[in-house]
Amino acid sequence: MKNIGHKIVFLSFFVLILVQANAQRFPKPEFESGYEQPSPTTPEPRSNALEYLDVLILFASLSLASWLVIKRRSRRGVLWLSIFTLLYFGFYREGCICSVGSIQNITLALFDPVYKISITVLIFFLLPLVFALFFGRTFCAGACPLGAIQDILVFRPVSIPVWVRKALGFIPYLYLGLAVLYAATGTDFIICRYDPFVGFFRMDGPYTMIIIGIALLLLGLFFARPYCRVFCPYGVLLNWMSRFSKYHMTITPAECISCKLCEPSCPFDAIEIPVSEKVRTQKVLRQNLKRFSLYALLIPVWMFIGGYAVSSSHVLLSKAHQDVYLSELLIAHPELKSDTKNLDIKAFLESGKTFDELVANASLIRAKFKSGGWFLGGFLGLVIGIMIMNQFVFRTKTIYEPHKGDCFSCGRCMDYCPVVKLK
Amino acid sequence: MAEDKIIKRREFIHTGVRFALGISLAGIGVAAARKTTAEKWVWQIDPAKCTQCGRCATDCVKSPSAVKCIHAYEVCGYCDLCGGYFKPGVKKMETGGENHLCPTAAIQRKFIEEPYFEYVIIEELCIGCAKCVKGCSSFGNGSLHLQIRHNLCDNCNECAIARVCPSDAISRVPASQPYIIKGDFHGGTKA
Structure with a gap:
């Protein structure tokens, strides 16, 4: 009987919690039987010394x-x-x-x-x-x-x-x-x-x-x-x-x-074999120099094309960011705001952040991708440019070297x- | 003679570029050194932010997850009707096994004295699903909460759970204070 009485007391507490949310709902009991409260264990992470x-x-x-x-x-x-x-x-x-x-x-x-x-x-x-x-x-x-x-x-x-x-x-x-x-x-x-x-x-x-x-x-x-x-x-x-x-x-x-x-010994094709002097005629040399200079001059063009291309795909690239993804989803499907099954949306709504804050942050990240895209694309353009240009670099080699x-x-x-x- | 000159020039360029590369490495080192700490960083869950979505159980690279439920006894009300222990909505509340909320029966309860019970988590069984945490924080004091256990965590460079955590509850904390445990507890930071 006593037990049921306690249950009722506790149930009435459940009602109380609706009123006061964050306080400790049930006070810690004062034990009479000499019960000692254990503490949770906290295993240490790998020590600094080992790092x-x-x-x-x-x-x-x-x-x-x-x-x-x-x-x-x-x-x-x-x-x-x-x-x-x-x-x-x-x-x-x-x-x-x-x-x-x-x-x-x-x-x-x-x-x-x-x-x-x-x-x-x-x-x-x-x-x-x-x-x-x-x-x-x-x-x-x-x-x-x-x-x-x-x-x-x-x-x-x-x-x-x-x-x-x-x-x-x-x-x-x-x-x-x-x-x-x-x-x-x-x-x-x-x-x-x-x-x-x-x-x-x-x-x-x-x-x-x-x-x-x-x-x-x-x-x-x-x-x-x-x-x-x-x-x-x-x-x-x-x-x-x-x-x-x-x-x-x-x-x-x-x-x-x-x-x-040693020629076939490298599994990674990293051994450069000697190149004979004979192919290096004056005519070939002059032609190569011409092409080399042309492609060297073209490098800024590759860089610009690369930068433009990557920067314009910033919308696609930035989708990987959680905030961008979520704000895009909510703009495209506003009805999802009441979808309680979508964990991301639910957690966002519970977090207390406003929708405008989310969109503002998302567009900030998207802007970062846009400017970062210029750097990435420019870098990739430079790499391609140098790769093409290097096709016309000709070095005589007399020995086998890695x-x-x-x-x-x-x-x-x-x-x-x-x-x-x-x- | 001309060959010699070419070789010398090549060597000079090589040395020059080597120094340039060395200096840029040093530059990166100095720039990054301002952001370094002697201490290492570990991942931890802030129980105040956690929304008990259940992804800790499914998204950790470890299986079962390195996230486990912790019981902060200090905060516990030692209730008979524990929201983390009993399933809500069952017809009859008793201490029978069919009423238990935990899918792996990792919570045990011990009678202490009328009407108080102690709840103990068996860590080997806990999968970090947060079902009990949800119950405890909705209906009780919230003494049950999730923590990353550092004896189990691999301390990945990027925590796979943090990436999908909908409430950004997982962040890196200094290794000297590796836990965020609720209540007054010396082993971690107070939450």
């Missing part, structure tokens, strides 16, 4: 990779290092923290006045680039888990025609540009969202991610390191740095004897060189 340890391990693996390919010239060593990287940064750290994704954090930190980043993120962004500036892309060889998972699955690489490679080589620039635009406008981190291998590292993930990951790994059996060569946006930056690096891995330890043995920008410094070619360094 610094990650930085240390990155530094160590970059140093070791650079030493292994340049000084020690050991492919086997690089292989073991990349397996360690795969296990540590991949499976143990579950793919997060990663230099590739850090591009977006740095971008957002530069554009968003309140967004803060941990110092470890900045170091993860800068360190591989600094190493590439001195030793080439040793990050790709031994310190990148995404590279490592693909590298150990290079089974029977096929050589890809130059024009296909050149055309596909544009995609990383596009990916980088879009990633920066989406990060700068605070819309999305697309590099992380479409990371194909993080699902394997976590042994968990949405099925699309796993399917794309498996497809890329299968493709990688023949088209070696497909993500690195066709998508990786960080690879663009590493490529720039590595082209002008102070030191770089060489195929031969001493003098190249042009024996051609292309400093495209070479991952994996060291496979070194074992093919018959030359021995005499001390």
